[in-house]
Amino acid sequence: MTESPRYLTGDGDGIRDFIDKFDVFLFDCDGVLWSGDHTFPGTNETLELLRSRGKQVVFVTNNSTKSRADYKKKLESLGIPSSTEEIFSSSYSASIYISRILQLPENKRKVFTIGETGIEQELRAENVPFLGGTDPAYRRDITPEDYKRIAAGDPDLLDPEVGVVLVGLDFHINYLKLALAFHYVRRGAVFLATNIDSTLPSSGTFFLGAGSMSAPLIMALGREPVSLGKPNQAMMDAIEGKFKFDRSRACMVGDRANTDIRFGLEGKLGGTLGVLTGVSSKEDFETGPTRPLAYLDKLSDLLGSS
Amino acid sequence: MTESPRYLTGDGDGIRDFIDKFDVFLFDCDGVLWSGDHTFPGTNETLELLRSRGKQVVFVTNNSTKSRADYKKKLESLGIPSSTEEIFSSSYSASIYISRILQLPENKRKVFTIGETGIEQELRAENVPFLGGTDPAYRRDITPEDYKRIAAGDPDLLDPEVGVVLVGLDFHINYLKLALAFHYVRRGAVFLATNIDSTLPSSGTFFLGAGSMSAPLIMALGREPVSLGKPNQAMMDAIEGKFKFDRSRACMVGDRANTDIRFGLEGKLGGTLGVLTGVSSKEDFETGPTRPLAYLDKLSDLLGSS
Known part of the structure; x- marks a missing residue:
């Protein structure tokens, strides 16, 4: 907790090493991929880069009013291609918890x-x-x-x-x-x-x-x-139950230290990556109580890896 | 707080002395005068005794859905005569606070x-x-x-x-x-x-x-x-603003230690009187953190004062 996170923007080698460490990237959405109705430039290219390197991409959202199918439409309306299988919402998390974990x-x-x-x-x-x-x-x-x-x-x-x-x-x-x-x-x-x-x-x-x-x-x-939503670990358990990933090879990406980064840290994922396009500031990530493994000015800085 | 309350049921002299100490009796209603739709035997006689000795009786209720006029009808439907002036509800308390205390x-x-x-x-x-x-x-x-x-x-x-x-x-x-x-x-x-x-x-x-x-x-x-309701002192201030009583000559009567009795104690009233016809038990009153000055099995035990 007391270690300073690594600032990766502009650090090509650092970024390449970071990406190589993980098989799965869990994404918080608003504040990371877009803000409001506005998709950040480079979002699609970054997701494409990760997919092309064989990474599993998962969109993790606490939005409970939408099903995964609805959320896929929302991503499409923002110009972000996705598959329903890549989406993990709190309503889906709750349904899985009820059907597969609760013994009623x-x-x-x-x-x-x-x-x-x-x-x-x-x-x-x-x-x-x-x-x-x-x-x-x-x-x-x-x-x-x-x-x-x-x-x-x-x-x-x-x-x-x-x-x-x-x-x-x-x-x-x-x-x-x-x-x-x-x-x-x-x-x-x-x-x-x-x-x-x-x-x-x-x-x-x-x-x-x-x-x-x-x-x-x-x-x-x-x-x-x-x-059943972030940052509660019941959601991480549900995600793991579905994707069967190795937690040490998974990274949570988010803009909020106290929810997204905390969610990844408490889930004992191999990594957490902060971005400065949302709620938390450089200071939050550098000196706050909940610090990511690394952070970037913006997600698309991951494109600067080669 | 560490003193034990006086148990007055059956103690004729004690009851007479207790009543003589006060000019104003503030009553919590449900659990003291009635329970649900059922008025306790002796409720009216007890109120009549107090009124006949020149005591101001005030019905203090947190019920905000009713106006004082509505609440008077409720008292009547339970067979308890009252005047609108004797009723102090949280909606009235809030209105007085807004109109007379808040400087908007x-x-x-x-x-x-x-x-x-x-x-x-x-x-x-x-x-x-x-x-x-x-x-x-x-x-x-x-x-x-x-x-x-x-x-x-x-x-x-x-x-x-x-x-x-x-x-x-x-x-x-x-x-x-x-x-x-x-x-x-x-x-x-x-x-x-x-x-x-x-x-x-x-x-x-x-x-x-x-x-x-x-x-x-x-x-x-x-x-x-x-x-603006019990046990908050904004309500006591509003009651005092209306009735202009001497706090040392006022007594709060209630069935709940943590709301009614607390309301009277924090309001620095001269007395608090618990009754055992509602939520709190003998043990609550005797050894709990919030103890009344005295308590009775039931309100109508006040009739045994002579």
Whole structure:
């Protein structure tokens, strides 16, 4: 932690050696490949260089509102070619965690979701039954009758087969969904969050993120959810479960010391690479508490390796 | 804090002496006067005894969804006679704080509210202009256009005269209201909460309380609101501002050590009186960190004073 990171911009030999050390590059996206609607010059060429050298490229995103297929479209709209297989989102991470890691009793396999369609698509792809989410039946006001039915545990409102509550960013959050999620967890459901980012960049400013959707439940329950997004290692475990890579030969690339770089360090990856096109500054990387193995002014500086 | 409270049940002389020490009795309601829909036997007789001895009785409630007039009706429905003047709710407390204590610049006097009609009635009674709340215009989904308008500070969506955001329990909470409240505070509005109770008893179980409505904003903003409910002293200041009582001659009566009794102790009232008909136990009162001056099995034990 006390070692200074290596500054690689302009250091051709250093860059070549760095790239050679790894088989897999995990990329944070916003602030690394693009900012807002603007793709950084050289992003595609850099990804192409890595792919041409046989590196596995993985786009790691905490965005839970989009499925991998949706996210591929987003990458395309930004002019970045990708395959669905290269994308790892927090909704996919959560679905894998539920279907492959959680050992749910046979009669407790349903998931009550707070979130948008991305979560539902990924749960469906893993054959996980779910309710809540975008179902219009839950987009209504809570009624006096609902309180009584919830208190009585009416199985038509509180499905007894729900064993998991999964909370992601939901632009249609309402009191009814929160009340149901609250009571499912009180009755024993596992409390999961796709990610706990408090805010979300959009339109050049910030809005409430997925973590802010879990916040009412955290306060009312007095409990934290297991988060399946960065920097939580449940996401790294899910990525490893899918790509079966050697952690010592993997590198996490990101713009935020306290999430991306921390995610790579705590995951004991062989390397972490910071870029200065996002949140963290040169000073953060050089002298902050969470320092990458190396850093660059910008990702496309990797092109200067020969 | 280390002194043991006096147990007054059955101690006629002790009770008479205790009552004589005070001119004002502040009552927590649920768990003291009633539980759920069930008024405890002797509640009215006890209140009558106090009134007949010239004591000022004040019902102190964190319920923000009701105005004082609404709460009087609630008391009546439980068979407890009262006057509006005896009622002090967190929505009234917040309105008084805004109108009489906060010194808002002339062009920043509007309040954006998250909450139900009780808040609006009390703001109206204090001539405080407000928006948000129960206005149907805010009961809709957020649109892509809204993000841009919020980012651009469109004055038709973000009223430049809003100087306060006041958050109470809102059964119609949605992403649009949260996004607007978030941006108002980011632009400098004072962040207030009627109260921060995480849960609310209803129908024999618990639901999300007003504190859970502030929780997404607290997480996204990284800031806590000033709370105008128990146990925060802003509420005691507001009560004192209205009733002009001598704190040394006032007693707080409640069932919860960590809110009601704490409220009275931190407010440096002359006395605090616990009752065992609610949340806290004999052990809590006898040996817990927050101990009342005295306690009773039940409120109506005060009738045994002669």
